[in-house]
Amino acid sequence: MDFTLSKEHEMARTLFREFAEKEVKPLAIEVDETEEFPRETVEKMAKAGFMGIPIPKEYGGQGCDVLTYAMCVEELAKVCGTTAVIVSAHTSLCCDPILTYGTEEQKQKYLPDLASGKKIGAFGLTEPGAGTDAQGQQTKAVLEGDEWVLNGSKIFITNGKEADVYVIFAITGMIEKRGRMTKEISAFIVEKGTPGFSFGTKEKKMGIRGSSTYELIFTDCHIPKDNMLGQQGKGFGIAMHTLDGGRIGIAAQALGIGEGALDRTIAYVQERKQFGRAIGAFQNTQFQLADMATKAQAAQFMVYKAACTKDQYTKDHKTSYNVEAAMAKLYAAEMAMEVTTKAVQLHGGYGYTREYEVERMMRDAKITEIYEGTSEVQRMVISANLLK
Amino acid sequence: MKVVVCVKQVPDTKGGVKFNPDGTLDRAAMLTIMNPDDKAGLEAALRLKDQYGAEVTVVTMGLPKAEEVLREAIAMGADKGILVTDRVLGGADTWATSQTLAGAIRNLDYDLIITGRQAIDGDTAQVGPQISEHLGIPVISYAQKITVEGDSVVVERQYDDRYHVLKAKMPCLITALAELNEPRYMTPGGIFDAYKAEITTWGRAELKDVEDSNLGLKGSPTQIARASDKVRKGKGEKVTLDPTESVAYIMDKLKEKHVI
Numbered sequence A: 001m002d003f004t005l006s007k008e009h010e011m012a013r014t015l016f017r018e019f020a021e022k023e024v025k026p027l028a029i030e031v032d033e034t035e036e037f038p039r040e041t042v043e044k045m046a047k048a049g050f051m052g053i054p055i056p057k058e059y060g061g062q063g064c065d066v067l068t069y070a071m072c073v074e075e076l077a078k079v080c081g082t083t084a085v086i087v088s089a090h091t092s093l094c095c096d097p098i099l100t101y102g103t104e105e106q107k108q109k110y111l112p113d114l115a116s117g118k119k120i121g122a123f124g125l126t127e128p129g130a131g132t133d134a135q136g137q138q139t140k141a142v143l144e145g146d147e148w149v150l151n152g153s154k155i156f157i158t159n160g161k162e163a164d165v166y167v168i169f170a171i172t173g174m175i176e177k178r179g180r181m182t183k184e185i186s187a188f189i190v191e192k193g194t195p196g197f198s199f200g201t202k203e204k205k206m207g208i209r210g211s212s213t214y215e216l217i218f219t220d221c222h223i224p225k226d227n228m229l230g231q232q233g234k235g236f237g238i239a240m241h242t243l244d245g246g247r248i249g250i251a252a253q254a255l256g257i258g259e260g261a262l263d264r265t266i267a268y269v270q271e272r273k274q275f276g277r278a279i280g281a282f283q284n285t286q287f288q289l290a291d292m293a294t295k296a297q298a299a300q301f302m303v304y305k306a307a308c309t310k311d312q313y314t315k316d317h318k319t320s321y322n323v324e325a326a327m328a329k330l331y332a333a334e335m336a337m338e339v340t341t342k343a344v345q346l347h348g349g350y351g352y353t354r355e356y357e358v359e360r361m362m363r364d365a366k367i368t369e370i371y372e373g374t375s376e377v378q379r380m381v382i383s384a385n386l387l388k
Numbered sequence B: 001m002k003v004v005v006c007v008k009q010v011p012d013t014k015g016g017v018k019f020n021p022d023g024t025l026d027r028a029a030m031l032t033i034m035n036p037d038d039k040a041g042l043e044a045a046l047r048l049k050d051q052y053g054a055e056v057t058v059v060t061m062g063l064p065k066a067e068e069v070l071r072e073a074i075a076m077g078a079d080k081g082i083l084v085t086d087r088v089l090g091g092a093d094t095w096a097t098s099q100t101l102a103g104a105i106r107n108l109d110y111d112l113i114i115t116g117r118q119a120i121d122g123d124t125a126q127v128g129p130q131i132s133e134h135l136g137i138p139v140i141s142y143a144q145k146i147t148v149e150g151d152s153v154v155v156e157r158q159y160d161d162r163y164h165v166l167k168a169k170m171p172c173l174i175t176a177l178a179e180l181n182e183p184r185y186m187t188p189g190g191i192f193d194a195y196k197a198e199i200t201t202w203g204r205a206e207l208k209d210v211e212d213s214n215l216g217l218k219g220s221p222t223q224i225a226r227a228s229d230k231v232r233k234g235k236g237e238k239v240t241l242d243p244t245e246s247v248a249y250i251m252d253k254l255k256e257k258h259v260i
Helices: A007-034 A039-047 A066-079 A081-101 A104-115 A235-271 A283-316 A322-351 A358-368 A375-386 B036-052 B064-076 B094-105 B127-135 B188-196 B243-256
Strands: A121-124 A140-144 A147-157 A165-177 A180-191 A197-202 A214-224 B002-006 B009-011 B032-034 B055-061 B080-084 B112-116 B139-149 B152-158 B163-169 B172-176 B199-202
Touching (some): A007 A066, A007 A358, A039 A081, A066 A081, A066 A283, A066 B188, A081 A104, A081 A121, A081 A165, A081 A235, A081 A358, A104 A165, A147 A180, A147 A197, A165 A214, A165 A235, A180 A214, A180 A235, A235 A283, A235 A322, A235 A358, A283 A322, A322 A375, B002 B127, B009 B064, B036 B055, B036 B064, B036 B112, B036 B139, B036 B172, B055 B094, B064 B080, B064 B188, B127 B139
Parallel strands (some): A121 A165, A140 A165, B002 B055, B002 B112, B055 B080, B080 B199, B112 B172, B139 B172
Antiparallel strands (some): A147 A214, A165 A180, A197 A214, B009 B032, B139 B152, B152 B163
């Protein structure tokens, strides 16, 4: 077992870090305050190839592994949780299912523009009555001639109004399963601008405030028959498999948020003086920092392990990575929440103000315990594997 | 069109500076970056590649570790990297360095050579012009803008308060300023490709038409008397006079110190 990163990965980290420091960090406070999507940053990321890191070169991507992608999200999240989730949702939740389940025509049609960042991707599964219980959805798709007609709505959609290509899930019928009638769910690719596809409310969120979280509304939205993604009725499996991958992205985001808060706290406790000494000289501070750093390191190992396991899956299409992804997300998200909370505490009153970024990081961290499967769902996934 | 870009791996001053006992920089012990002026020169070459399909070859002289800066250049989009490294080349000043690089470049076909104006470790701004002298080609230094017109280059040469527009027939050499452009980032895929790319390594034997007496520490006319990290500034002097007297006092001091 070798924990050393390759020279390529080290250089990639240098690139991501330099980009994050120079292009993302200076805007992070503004993005949070104004709740505006950082489009210029996304354009710069597109130019640098960040929007298609694990997509093969034949589809216009960078052809890198999942580990490199996770490191990119991690480094972005160290300075801005919003920017990190834009990349994560785009890559894991839109590019990845099209790459995995798309027909060759669909891949050729959508992936080059997505991987180059010319277009942005999003994913629509959640509905008002269907969060963790994905089977509870109401959005329907009915085949009329050569077109599917979508009706319904999706909520809490990351990259909502800014995306161009959406992977959307809808009920395409009822099927009998173990003697019971259940909903048959299928996946579709929907393009922005399709008549009948509009946007509803923009969510006012606690954190990741620049990430454009919108409701998507489908009213007699006609899409070509060929835009079904994967086979009819396989939508639930596609959604679950996509979320397994997405969790690695969110775990990397959580990891970065925690590490970013730790970095700022290490700097702060060496500057801040109380009772004539830097607060870093007090044993309480030192022990807090030791715990924070240890947990961040553990989370990093878990995230990288999950990413490497998914890489193995990419090669053999056999290796399972859902448990690794669930564990990494569970641990990294809870680490991020704990570390950012401690970071605010160590910053004292200043940490509670918006001037000091740990305040934003604590708000950003919370969502990582909720989206793409709550921590409770991750525990269900992990325990189901233990007791099968 | 073939463009050769000379780049130097320099200490990242953010990481602190370390010296060998002989006063030369301990390059192996420092964090390094691509010299900023050289990076602008590389970006200028890559724009010529984007525009005219130029082939970009990057040359560096240094320790084997300097291979990293070539990989970085390839990850940004350069086509080839050549590392000139040999123990006999160590300790070179600008004269020996320019002799070495010219000796390497003589093996290459080129229309244009681009170097940075100066490196942040030595700050001499001599190597680029010296290379052109050794190769017998024109040089335009301090380029703030470069365009190609047929078989010539048109360059804006920067001064403090103005610029000159100069035209030179290729082959020629241009020294670039960091202000020339905003260098592109490496791409993640480019990094992985760069580590698969073969770096050509040349030693003393591959240098063309260069005398041994012009190479390495022995071939360097510059002798370092002393080197230090930070120069401690004097305490300074505070004088309270009216403005006219103050100016006269400062002028006298500057004359006394032979500044003017």
